Amino acid sequence: MTPPSRPSLAITFLYYRDLAKAEAFYRDVLGLTLAIDQGWSKIFRIAEGAHIGLVDQDHGMNNWQTDKCVQICLRVADVDAWHDWANDQRLSNLSQMFQNDEIGIRAFVFEDPEGYQLEIQSPTREGA
DSSP: OOOSSOOSOEEEEEEESOHHHHHHIIIIISOOEEEEEOSSEEEEEEETTEEEEEEETTTSSSOOOSSOOOEEEEEOSOHHHHHHHHHHHTOBTOOOOEEETTTTEEEEEEEOTTSOEEEEEEESSTTO
16 A cells, blocks of 8 residues: 555655854855744755755754765766866865766765765766
8 A cells, every 4th residue: 555645755864963054155145045944953955856854953853963874966967067166165075076987977976064075977978
């Protein structure tokens, strides 16, 4: 038996000690649009149906952790242009461009203000 309906929205929640700093990064640096403002939770639209929720760790259901086990991955049309932009922004822990032929991507990573890793990637082959 399946659930009664399909989800209309996907949100991945991340927990922050400094919500204002995280909000400024996702809004002002990455240029994401604030879709839902719940006060201590800021939900930004990444793409159609996909969102990231930034949560003040003092109010959410989970706590901020030093060790991050979540990576946010954004697939883009031109990963090289994004890498040039990221380099100009001097983003934290910006990696060199890398290619993974096994899974068919060209990508790089950097970190947000509290250490969550973001991967920016483009496919190198159809179906990847």
